[in-house]
Every structure is written in C-alpha cells, then in structure tokens.
Amino acid sequence: MSTSALLFAVKRSKLPLPPGPRKLPIVGNLFDVPETLQWETYARWSKEYNSSIIHLDLAGKSMIVINSRDAAESLLEKRSSIYSDREDFPMVNDLTGWDFVFGDEWRIQRRLFEQSFSVNASSKLEPQQCLASGDLLKWMLSDPEDCIEHFKQMTGEFVMSLAYGIDVQPSNDPYVTLAHDAIGTLGIAAIPGRYLVDSFPILKHVPSWFPGAGFKWQAHEWRKLARGMMELPFAETKRQMELGIARSSFTSDNLDVLKDADAGQAFFQERHVVSTAGTMYVGATHTTVSTLATFILAMLASPEAQKKAQLEIDAVTGGEALPTFQDRDSLPYISAIVKEVLRWKNAAPFAVPHRLTVEDEYLGYRLPAGSIVIGNAWALLHDESVYPDPHAFKPERFLLSGQLNPAIPDPEAAFGFGRRMCPGRHAATSSIWIAVAYMLATFDIQKAVDSDGQIIEPTYEYVSGLVNTPVPFKCSIKPRSPQAIALIRASGSQ
Numbered sequence: 001m002s003t004s005a006l007l008f009a010v011k012r013s014k015l016p017l018p019p020g021p022r023k024l025p026i027v028g029n030l031f032d033v034p035e036t037l038q039w040e041t042y043a044r045w046s047k048e049y050n051s052s053i054i055h056l057d058l059a060g061k062s063m064i065v066i067n068s069r070d071a072a073e074s075l076l077e078k079r080s081s082i083y084s085d086r087e088d089f090p091m092v093n094d095l096t097g098w099d100f101v102f103g104d105e106w107r108i109q110r111r112l113f114e115q116s117f118s119v120n121a122s123s124k125l126e127p128q129q130c131l132a133s134g135d136l137l138k139w140m141l142s143d144p145e146d147c148i149e150h151f152k153q154m155t156g157e158f159v160m161s162l163a164y165g166i167d168v169q170p171s172n173d174p175y176v177t178l179a180h181d182a183i184g185t186l187g188i189a190a191i192p193g194r195y196l197v198d199s200f201p202i203l204k205h206v207p208s209w210f211p212g213a214g215f216k217w218q219a220h221e222w223r224k225l226a227r228g229m230m231e232l233p234f235a236e237t238k239r240q241m242e243l244g245i246a247r248s249s250f251t252s253d254n255l256d257v258l259k260d261a262d263a264g265q266a267f268f269q270e271r272h273v274v275s276t277a278g279t280m281y282v283g284a285t286h287t288t289v290s291t292l293a294t295f296i297l298a299m300l301a302s303p304e305a306q307k308k309a310q311l312e313i314d315a316v317t318g319g320e321a322l323p324t325f326q327d328r329d330s331l332p333y334i335s336a337i338v339k340e341v342l343r344w345k346n347a348a349p350f351a352v353p354h355r356l357t358v359e360d361e362y363l364g365y366r367l368p369a370g371s372i373v374i375g376n377a378w379a380l381l382h383d384e385s386v387y388p389d390p391h392a393f394k395p396e397r398f399l400l401s402g403q404l405n406p407a408i409p410d411p412e413a414a415f416g417f418g419r420r421m422c423p424g425r426h427a428a429t430s431s432i433w434i435a436v437a438y439m440l441a442t443f444d445i446q447k448a449v450d451s452d453g454q455i456i457e458p459t460y461e462y463v464s465g466l467v468n469t470p471v472p473f474k475c476s477i478k479p480r481s482p483q484a485i486a487l488i489r490a491s492g493s494q
Contacts, residue, residue, distance in 0.1 A: 013359070015366035018064060019049035020056050028057025030199060036464035038191065039349035039378035043067055046379065053362065059199035062371040064356070067379040069386065069409070075362060076354065076375055076417035084419040085355035087372045090204045091195040095219035097226040098186055100275035101282055102352070106420075109276040112268050113423050116250055125162070126325050129431050132158045133438040134322075134491030140443065141488050144477035147296055148470075151289045152180055158431065159284045163277040164233045165240070165249030175233050182225035183286045187465030189222065191350075230278035251277050283424055286467040290347035291432055293470045298341055299445040300458055300475055302393045309333050309440045310480070319483055322491060323437040325430070331437065332404050336395035338433050342381075343411035344393050345460075347467050349378035351416040377413040438491070442484040448474035 021032045033056070034041050042065045045054050052068035066072050076083050086102055093099040117125075132154050139150040153168075156176030160166045168176055189195070195215055197203040208216035240246035241255065254273045258266055299306045312333045313323055323331060354373040361367065382390040386409060387397060398408050415425040422428070439445070448456045458475070462468040479485045 013366065015361060015364060017062075018053045018055040018362075018365040018367070019051050020045065020054045023057045027059050030057075030059045030196075032056070033058070033194070035194075039376050042374075042376050043379035043382070046376075051363075051365075053365065053367075055365075058372075059196070061199050062368045063374065064367055064371050065374045065376055067376045069380050069383065069413075071362070072375055072380060072413070072417050075360075075367075075373070076420075079360065080418035082357045082360065083354050083373055085357050087353045087355040089190065089198045089353075090201045091197050091215065091219065092186070092190050094201075094204055095197070095216070095223065096185065096189050097223040098189070100230055101186075101279050102190075105272060105275065108268055108272050109279060110423055112254065112272055112276050113280065116253070117424060117427060125427055126430065126434075128158060128161065129434050130324070130491075131493045132431070133435045134488075135493055136435060137438055137442055137488040138492050140439070140477055141479060141485065144443075145474070147475070147477060148289065148293050148472070151292045152176065152285070154435070155285045155288045155431075156180070159281050160233065161247075161249070163250045163280045164237045165247035165252055166233055166236055175229075178225065178232070179229040179281050179285060182222075182229040183282055183467070184465075185222040185225055186282065187286070187467050189219075190466045229281065230274060234274050234277060250280065280424070283422055284428060286469070287347040288428060288431060290467055290469045291341055292435060294345045294347070295337070295341045295432075295436055295439075296445060296475060296477075297458060297460060297470055297473065298337070298344060298393045300447050301460070303446070305337060305393065305395055306440065306445060308395075309337055313437065313441045317441065319481070322441055322487055323434075325434065327437075328433070332399060332402065333395060334437050334440065335404060335433065336398040337440075338429065338436055339398045339411055340393060340395045341432070341436075342414045342429075343387065344391075345462065345468070345470075346377055346381050346411065346414045347469075348414065348416075349376070349468060350466070351375035351377050351413070352420055354418075354420060375413065375417045377416075380413040381411050442479060442488050443477050444480050446476045446478075448476045 021029050023029055024031070042054060046052060046065075046067035052066070052071040054065050054067065056063040056065065066075060086104070086106060089102065093102055135157070136150055136154045139153065140147060143150070153171065153173075153176065156173065156179065157168050160168050160175055166175065197215060203213075204216075206213045206216065208214075208220065234251060237246055237249065237251045238255070241252055246252045251273055254268070255270065258268075258270060258273070312331055316327050316330050317323060323334070328335065351374070354375070356367055356369060356371045356373050359367065359369040381387065384390050399405055400407070412421070412425075415422040415428075447458070450456055456474050458473040459471060461471045463471055479488065
C-alpha cells in the first residue's frame with residue numbers, strides 16, 4: 001500500500017460510525033431490534049438522527065440501514081462492486097437450508113436466470129401470463145371469497161410450469177402447498193437480528209436439547225420444507241425427461257444444454273439448475289401473492305380509483321374483450337395502479353441483505369468492512385419528499401395530464417437494489433399488470449357486509465416477515481355484467 005493510501009485508510013478509520021441508538025456492552029443494539037415492523041422503526045430513527053443511514057451493532061456484527069434514495073444510489077448502485085456480496089446468516093443458510101437462495105453462487109444463478117429470462121425474453125411469457133390470469137378469473141367467479149388462495153394457485157401453477165414443466169392439481173397441490181409453507185418459514189428466519197445465532201455463529205453447534213436452543217429444533221423442521229421445495233419438483237422433471245415426456249421448461253432446457261455440452265464448456269452445473277429453479281419459486285410466488293392481495297385491499301380503500309380504472313378499460317375494449325398487453329400504452333391508469341400497489345404496501349419492506357467487502361466512507365461516516373447492509377425499501381417508497389401523503393393510495397401521483405409521468409420515480413426499490421435487484425422484476429410486473437387489468441375488466445371489488453347489512457371494514461394489517469402478506473380479510477367480488485361472465489368463461493386454459 002502506498003504512503004498516501006495508508007494515510008487515507010488511517011484517516012478514514014478515525015471517522016465516526018453513522019448514528020444510531022445507544023449501544024450496550026457486548027450485545028450492542030441486539031435488544032433494540034423490534035420483533036415486527038423493523039423498517040418503520042429504522043425509518044423513524046433515520047429522521048430522529050437526521051441521517052439517511054443508521055448504524056446498529058448486533059452483538060459485535062455491524063449493520064448499516066439505508067433509508068434514502070440518494071444513499072441507496074450512492075452505495076448500492078454506484079459502488080455495487082463492494083456492496084453486492086451476500087451475508088452469511090447461519091440460521092438461514094446453515095440451519096434451515098436456504099443456502100441455495102442466499103449462498104455464494106448467486107452470480108452464476110443470476111447469469112443462468114438472465115440467459116433464460118432477459119428483458120426481451122420476458123415478452124415471450126405473455127401468452128402464459130394471460131392464460132394464468134384467465135384461470136384466476138374463473139376461480140374467482142366460482143369461489144369469490146377465497147381470492148388469496150386463488151392468487152397462490154395462479155402463481156404456483158405459472159412458476160411450476162415455467163421452472164419445471166409440471167402441471168399442478170387444481171387445488172391443494174402438494175408442490176404448491178410445500179413451497180408456500182417453506183417460504184413462510186424463510187420470511188421468519190431471514191430477518192436480520194431476529195436470531196441470536198446470526199450474531200454468535202458458534203451457537204449453531206449447540207445441541208437442540210440444550211436450554212434455550214429451541215431454534216435448533218425449529219430449524220430442523222424448517223429445513224425439511226426448504227430442501228423439499230427445491231429437490232422434489234426437480235426430481236420429477238428429471239423423471240419425466242428419462243421417460244421422454246418432459247415439457248420444455250427452465251429445468252429441462254438447461255439440463256439438455258448440460259447433456260449436449262462438451263465437458264467443462266458450460267458455465268454452470270446441475271446443482272446451479274437445481275438452485276436457480278428453486279430460487280425462481282421463492283422470488284416469484286410470495287411477493288406476487290402479497291402484491292395481488294394488496295391490490296384487492298387498495299380497491300376496497302379507494303373505490304374511486306377502481307371506477308376510474310374500469311372506465312379506462314371500457315373505453316379501450318368496449319366491454320367486449322379482455323385487455324391485452326398490446327393495450328398497455330392505452331391504459332396508463334392501470335399501470336399507475338400497479339405502480340402504486342407496489343409502492344403503497346410493498347411486499348418486501350427490506351431488500352435482501354448485502355455485505356460490504358471493504359471499509360468505506362459516506363458523508364463523513366465510516367462504514368466498516370463486513371457490515372450487513374440493509375436497503376430499507378419501505379422507507380424509500382414512503383418518503384414524503386418523493387411521494388407526498390405516502391400512506392394514502394393515490395395512483396394519480398404517477399400521472400401527468402393523463403399519461404405516466406417520467407419525473408416520478410418508479411417503485412423499483414420494491415425489487416431490491418444494484419446488482420442484487422430481482423432479475424425477474426420485468427416478468428413479475430407484467431404478470432401483476434395483466435392480472436390487475438383482467439380483474440378490473442370483469443369484477444366489482446367492494447367491502448363485504450355482515451348479516452345485518454353493516455359494512456365490514458378491513459384492518460389493512462399485514463403479517464410481518466421478509467415478505468409481508470395481508471392478514472385474512474373479507475370482501476365482495478362480483479362480476480360486472482353478463483358480458484363479463486361470458487368473457488371469464490371464454491378465458492384461461494379452457
């Protein structure tokens with residue numbers, strides 16, 4: 001190291017850490033981390049300390065929380081080369097078996113995924129997305145009181161077909177059920193600071209019978225779910241390939257590439273196909289289900305937005321057809337609704353944790369090497385300087401003179417930051433857009449009433465986790481007209 005570089009390093013090491021709550025000896029801020037709604041607490045602290053970044057000490061582990069768009073762009077995007085590593089959380093990776101999502105081979109996984117589902121390739125999914133949304137309409141018509149289960153079924157069918165070429169059962173499919181149960185445990189295990197073993201990795205060696213080691217038993221049960229959701233559908237696709245009956249899918253296509261490639265020529269191996277297919281399910285299902293459920297809540301909270309959207313659709317289709325992707329430019333209000341749904345109650349309040357590989361400096365603060373770096377997506381998407389009245393559902397905030405306003409930032413933080421931004425965000429947004437357009441074209445979504453005719457107000461509460469999902473709520477979903485019923489029955493996979 002040169003003399004000037006050494007002096008700079010010494011100078012930086014004397015800089016203060018970003019502000020944060022007072023740290024206790026040994027445990028630091030471990031007991032300051034709330035059980036739920038951590039993102040709101042961190043955003044509040046950011047205001048209290050007048051700093052876009054805050055620092056926590058999790059029993060010796062440094063954690064930096066980013067609470068502003070400028071800080072996210074400066075660190076996670078412009079300096080992504082040192083902020084893109086993944087943190088090793090023992091509870092998630094070592095104990096519960098989610099290393100196939102959060103492990104060291106994420107770069108190969110991302111390259112493999114993007115090779116199959118680039119921005120341009122995502123348009124090839126549109127026919128499948130339309131069929132999936134058509135099936136959703138049929139389920140909602142026959143059973144309008146269980147829309148969240150229908151969303152789970154729709155996303156499960158779509159991803160299982162895309163990733164594995166597997167047809168799932170019309171309801172209670174074992175693959176879909178297993179995956180949703182598994183991902184539910186991930187939402188608990190992956191929150192930084194929730195488990196002491198993440199701060200003291202040596203605890204992972206404590207036997208499960210030891211007092212206070214209940215997390216080991218919990219992790220043992222959760223691991224069965226995580227590995228099962230990754231391994232079982234993959235094994236079924238391989239079985240079908242051996243029988244010569246496998247359909248084209250991400251898994252079968254890439255296994256064929258490996259089979260035909262000369263030894264060592266492919267940049268990936270079979271284990272990467274296994275893990276990437278499993279990661280596709282994790283990334284696509286829970287967030288899409290949560291977002292579509294939030295859309296229903298948004299329509300209950302803002303009936304005037306629903307009416308405006310339906311008038312826009314009717315002006316384009318005349319009520320005689322379902323909207324198509326080709327109508328997208330003619331339906332800016334529908335696009336604004338989707339943007340606002342992603343922003344209003346964003347499904348993933350925290351981006352996947354990053355890891356800072358070398359010591360850094362920002363705004364006069366020292367950022368220690370090895371720090372966990374959390375992008376507080378909720379804080380960015382509820383920044384009142386960017387989105388005035390941020391807790392209200394207002395699609396109009398994305399419009400200017402009836403068209404999408406490019407001056408208003410897209411809610412991209414809902415999909416992460418920098419090199420770690422979700423590579424499937426374009427396909428996910430398209431799936432959500434067509435499902436929303438289909439539902440608005442055919443159904444009226446209203447608040448439910450009880451036996452006395454009194455309106456049942458939703459609580460608008462969410463189950464807190466890595467992915468937030470609305471608590472069960474009641475609503476009334478009815479077809480808009482006999483013509484709408486005919487369109488529903490003619491849609492989907494028949």
